[in-house]
Amino acid sequence: MPKKLTMPLRRDGLDPLPALGNLREADPVSKLSRVFGMNVWLVTGYEHARVVLNDMSSYSTDIRALLGSGAPASIGGLGFTDPPDHTRLRRFLTPEFTGRRLAAMLPRIEQIVQDRLDALESGDAVLDLVPQFAFPIPFLVICELLGLPVEDRERFRQLGHARFDVTGGGAGTFGAMSESREFLLEAVRNQRDSPGDGLIGAIIRDHGDEIDDLELAGLADGVFTGGYETSASMLALGTLALLRDSDAFALVGKDDTAVDGIVDELLRYLSIVQISFPRFARHDLDLFGRSVSAGDVVVCSLSGANRDEALGASADRFDPRRAGRSHLAFGHGFHRCIGSELARMELRVAFRGLARRFPDMELAVDPSVLQFRDLSIVYGLDSLPVRLNVAASRSEGQT
Numbered sequence: 001m002p003k004k005l006t007m008p009l010r011r012d013g014l015d016p017l018p019a020l021g022n023l024r025e026a027d028p029v030s031k032l033s034r035v036f037g038m039n040v041w042l043v044t045g046y047e048h049a050r051v052v053l054n055d056m057s058s059y060s061t062d063i064r065a066l067l068g069s070g071a072p073a074s075i076g077g078l079g080f081t082d083p084p085d086h087t088r089l090r091r092f093l094t095p096e097f098t099g100r101r102l103a104a105m106l107p108r109i110e111q112i113v114q115d116r117l118d119a120l121e122s123g124d125a126v127l128d129l130v131p132q133f134a135f136p137i138p139f140l141v142i143c144e145l146l147g148l149p150v151e152d153r154e155r156f157r158q159l160g161h162a163r164f165d166v167t168g169g170g171a172g173t174f175g176a177m178s179e180s181r182e183f184l185l186e187a188v189r190n191q192r193d194s195p196g197d198g199l200i201g202a203i204i205r206d207h208g209d210e211i212d213d214l215e216l217a218g219l220a221d222g223v224f225t226g227g228y229e230t231s232a233s234m235l236a237l238g239t240l241a242l243l244r245d246s247d248a249f250a251l252v253g254k255d256d257t258a259v260d261g262i263v264d265e266l267l268r269y270l271s272i273v274q275i276s277f278p279r280f281a282r283h284d285l286d287l288f289g290r291s292v293s294a295g296d297v298v299v300c301s302l303s304g305a306n307r308d309e310a311l312g313a314s315a316d317r318f319d320p321r322r323a324g325r326s327h328l329a330f331g332h333g334f335h336r337c338i339g340s341e342l343a344r345m346e347l348r349v350a351f352r353g354l355a356r357r358f359p360d361m362e363l364a365v366d367p368s369v370l371q372f373r374d375l376s377i378v379y380g381l382d383s384l385p386v387r388l389n390v391a392a393s394r395s396e397g398q399t
């Protein structure tokens with residue numbers, strides 16, 4: 001893949017490459033490249049990205065045009081679907097993410113986090129937080145939300161990781177995508193006759209006649225992949241950012257009123273979903289003075305836009321006391337993340353739990369050896385070795 005095209009996915013540790021910031025300042029709507037006869041535009045400005053993400057009449061997110069003759073009749077899911085199907089399908093999901101439903105999930109999330117903390121405390125003094133904390137929590141939350149059988153969960157975990165990894169080329173990603181769709185199709189078919197307690201069962205009970213198996217599997221697939229890897233990456237990278245700023249970590253443990261703002265600042269600063277779904281221009285249009293042609297691909301760099309000074313001074317810095325919670329970490333407009341409140345809830349409970357149980361936790365390796373995921377749409381860490389320092393925390397608690 002040409003370097004210019006992968007630049008928005010490459011980073012220097014937690015930060016986007018300086019080239020992305022330079023591009024935003026010089027050319028917030030810039031023509032990146034030409035691929036398969038289409039211009040590819042990269043939008044790095046905050047206001048510019050909001051305009052694109054909010055304009056469903058000028059852009060389509062239906063990628064079937066790119067897949068050519070092998071494209072399925074129905075793409076499933078929300079991200080790659082346009083109205084009127086998008087509107088109809090999103091309506092089925094929305095009730096599953098209301099404040100009332102989420103409030104009902106809170107005790108379950110708290111229990112999942114407590115169980116994980118107990119497991120950490122009774123394990124080794126030095127351990128890897130990625131497999132032992134960051135992945136299991138959202139994984140269990142999402143499996144319960146969907147109502148997936150326990151015995152199928154490991155297979156799901158593997159497919160969820162593979163589909164966002166572009167290092168093996170597009171074929172690997174699409175292969176994993178169709179396998180996970182097949183997997184969920186089976187789960188939907190199994191629940192048609194006896195709907196379960198989760199989201200799949202609830203939609204079958206309430207709207208079973210209005211949605212076919214493929215569409216429901218697509219929705220479940222979007223919820224699974226959208227909710228799992230993203231939240232896991234936020235937990236891993238967010239913990240790293242907090243360990244680099246001991247005051248912020250202490251604040252999370254001590255001040256309940258500060259946690260909401262810190263979680264949103266971490267979401268903005270880390271922007272783990274680095275780019276939006278591609279938007280395809282439906283017609284020729286003028287985008288902040290640039291001539292975009294029908295069929296061109298417009299991609300918003302969420303990590304670039306979230307570092308725009310339009311969001312406040314020193315946007316390149318993580319500031320746990322930053323005022324204002326505006327950012328594009330969950331996107332904007334019609335395709336804005338449907339699970340944003342669930343994600344915030346998980347992150348608050350998990351970070352608070354870590355900071356309270358292990359206030360003296362520290363990184364167990366030199367930061368320079370940490371392996372960040374390369375060229376992945378969802379940025380993340382493969383491993384985060386930490387030293388829990390449980391004894392020190394206990395004796396401090398006694399004083």
Ligand code: HEM
Nearest residue numbers: 078079226227230231273276277330331335337338339343
């Ligand atoms: C920290 C965690 C998360 C982040 C950073 C995140 C980020 C995003 C972003 C940026 C988009 C919009 C992409 C675009 O417009 O191009 C999106 C869409 C979506 N997200 Fe999330 N997400 C997170 C967690 C979740 C969770 C927990 C769920 C569900 C349980 C979820 C489900 C979805 C779905 C279904 C969409 C598609 C919405 C649509 O197209 O209408 N996400 N997410």
